[in-house]
Amino acid sequence: MLKEIVQVLLGIGFLRLTHSIYKARRPGRPGPPGYPIFGNLLQLGTKPHLLMAKWAKKYGDIYYLRMGFIDWMVVSTPEAMHDILSRQGLTFASRPHQVILGDILTSKASGVTTSPYGPDWNYKRRFFTTTFNKVNVQSHQDTLLYESRDLIRQLMASSEEHGSHGFSARRHHQSYALNIILTMAYGTRFSSHKDPLCQTQLQLNDELFRMIGPKYCLIDFLPFLRPFLPHLERDAWDLHQTLYGFLGDHFDQYCEEADTVNARIPNTLSKLLLESVRKGDLTREHALILLAETFAAGLDTSSASFTWLSLLLVTHMDVQKKAQEEVDRIVGRDRMPTHDDLPNLPYLRCILLESMRFRGPAQFSLPRATAEDTVYRGVTIRKGTWIMPSLYAANRVFSHLEDQDVFRPERWESNPKTLTEEVSGKQSTRVNWNFGAGRRVCPGLYLSDLSLSLAVANLVWSFTVQAGDGEQIDLEEMEDGTNTPPPHWRLQYTPRGDHVKTMLETEGSITRADTVKAH
Numbered sequence: 001m002l003k004e005i006v007q008v009l010l011g012i013g014f015l016r017l018t019h020s021i022y023k024a025r026r027p028g029r030p031g032p033p034g035y036p037i038f039g040n041l042l043q044l045g046t047k048p049h050l051l052m053a054k055w056a057k058k059y060g061d062i063y064y065l066r067m068g069f070i071d072w073m074v075v076s077t078p079e080a081m082h083d084i085l086s087r088q089g090l091t092f093a094s095r096p097h098q099v100i101l102g103d104i105l106t107s108k109a110s111g112v113t114t115s116p117y118g119p120d121w122n123y124k125r126r127f128f129t130t131t132f133n134k135v136n137v138q139s140h141q142d143t144l145l146y147e148s149r150d151l152i153r154q155l156m157a158s159s160e161e162h163g164s165h166g167f168s169a170r171r172h173h174q175s176y177a178l179n180i181i182l183t184m185a186y187g188t189r190f191s192s193h194k195d196p197l198c199q200t201q202l203q204l205n206d207e208l209f210r211m212i213g214p215k216y217c218l219i220d221f222l223p224f225l226r227p228f229l230p231h232l233e234r235d236a237w238d239l240h241q242t243l244y245g246f247l248g249d250h251f252d253q254y255c256e257e258a259d260t261v262n263a264r265i266p267n268t269l270s271k272l273l274l275e276s277v278r279k280g281d282l283t284r285e286h287a288l289i290l291l292a293e294t295f296a297a298g299l300d301t302s303s304a305s306f307t308w309l310s311l312l313l314v315t316h317m318d319v320q321k322k323a324q325e326e327v328d329r330i331v332g333r334d335r336m337p338t339h340d341d342l343p344n345l346p347y348l349r350c351i352l353l354e355s356m357r358f359r360g361p362a363q364f365s366l367p368r369a370t371a372e373d374t375v376y377r378g379v380t381i382r383k384g385t386w387i388m389p390s391l392y393a394a395n396r397v398f399s400h401l402e403d404q405d406v407f408r409p410e411r412w413e414s415n416p417k418t419l420t421e422e423v424s425g426k427q428s429t430r431v432n433w434n435f436g437a438g439r440r441v442c443p444g445l446y447l448s449d450l451s452l453s454l455a456v457a458n459l460v461w462s463f464t465v466q467a468g469d470g471e472q473i474d475l476e477e478m479e480d481g482t483n484t485p486p487p488h489w490r491l492q493y494t495p496r497g498d499h500v501k502t503m504l505e506t507e508g509s510i511t512r513a514d515t516v517k518a519h
């Protein structure tokens with residue numbers, strides 16, 4: 001009995017101690033109260049962006065949360081984004097330590113997305129800025145054009161199969177993004193999203209995202225749980241082995257055929273990586289991590305953006321009709337849209353800008369961190385604090401736009417810039433924060449801009465898209481996780497005339513159909 005009483009007293013003492021350590025670590029920091037040990041961890045629920053935007057209204061543009069033993073600093077307004085990510089960009093340019101994503105999946109944070117700010121990050125980031133810069137992406141524009149038409153062809157085939165019942169096009173959108181990345185990464189592609197290798201790649205990507213979700217971050221927030229949850233790390237090591245085995249096979253195949261591939265598709269990421277591996281500047285393992293990051297960073301972000309855009313066209317038929325009229329006027333029906341048409345399609349640019357603002361692919365940007373303890377607005381930000389840019393709050397809730405909670409592409413009509421111009425233009429008046437900012441701004445911006453623009457131009461040229469029979473689309477619904485695509489709503493794709501099929505058979509198969517070897 002005495003033993004039990006001592007145990008209870010020790011337990012209470014431990015809780016009081018942790019509680020007081022807790023309180024002692026939060027002086028002068030605005031933010032909602034939390035619970036001992038867990039802090040605000042249990043409060044966030046499945047739609048954290050909504051609650052966190054509500055807290056921003058109460059506690060300000062910068063406020064603090066405790067996620068177990070980790071501090072979060074939440075950034076919620078366009079002004080605060082500009083200040084933290086751009087003006088004070090150097091101070092906040094690092095990334096926080098994470099066990100699963102950092103230590104295991106990117107082998108001690110040795111990729112670009114997870115590595116701390118410094119020369120190693122800078123060296124590795126150059127592979128991305130060289131491969132995905134405007135000039136190099138433009139040199140691959142035939143690839144993008146071919147893939148955008150292949151997307152239409154695949155949508156046409158599925159629409160013939162499913163009719164007015166409709167189907168979810170998420171896998172089509174993913175394989176569109178995947179084939180573009182595959183070509184730029186290795187000079188290869190999959191012939192269909194039904195290809196087993198394509199399915200494996202998409203499944204591995206899904207699995208990766210499952211493991212960077214909240215459940216697997218528990219051991220970052222509550223490190224004392226680590227010995228009790230060994231399966232989390234075991235799962236991550238299993239994925240590490242499968243993922244890098246899979247990517248390694250592709251990379252080895254590229255290495256074997258490098259000369260032939262380079263002759264067909266020059267300037268791939270693998271070409272740069274192989275050169276560096278041969279020079280001894282980069283290990284093979286690190287080359288594979290950079291390849292893995294290309295897929296992880298570029299695939300679901302691009303495809304979720306296009307899935308949202310398609311849904312917004314379906315739920316705003318007036319916008320879709322106006323887009324079709326613009327494409328008909330500029331392109332006509334005797335040919336399909338190409339990149340040369342994009343500068344003459346301002347309304348499509350407005351749709352892309354507004355769709356990304358209104359329903360971007362993720363509600364938060366990647367967490368940032370400070371490399372050292374630092375003081376911001378009189379508060380000490382400890383090294384290890386996660387800086388969380390809330391994209392939803394900045395784009396929607398605290399935007400200075402009128403009716404910011406309404407999808408209205410017309411709001412951009414007086415200045416229909418491209419997505420790239422919006423993100424890399426004047427930061428103090430920026431509205432759309434989806435690609436981050438400053439030193440770590442997304443290096444895939446231009447590729448995403450061009451691939452989404454071509455896809456939407458070809459989509460509205462080819463189809464009238466509507467909800468599948470009986471489908472009640474609810475735009476408030478989204479999946480939880482790091483990326484937040486909409487649920488698998490069924491959509492029906494009705495070709496806008498016989499000319500669509502005819503054009504797909506002629507124009508759709510030219511360009512690089514036989515220049516890239518398909519699996």
Ligand code: HEM
Nearest residue numbers: 112113297298301302365366434435436437440442444448
């Ligand atoms: C719609 C598409 C995309 C969106 C919305 C998006 C968004 C983002 C965001 C918010 C960040 C964090 C930036 C920051 O910390 O300030 C980021 C980083 C990154 N993105 Fe993207 N991205 C997209 C597509 C791509 C593509 C296609 C690629 C590559 C092919 C890519 C590669 C990367 C990489 C490597 C980073 C890490 C940069 C670093 O830490 O230095 N992204 N992206």
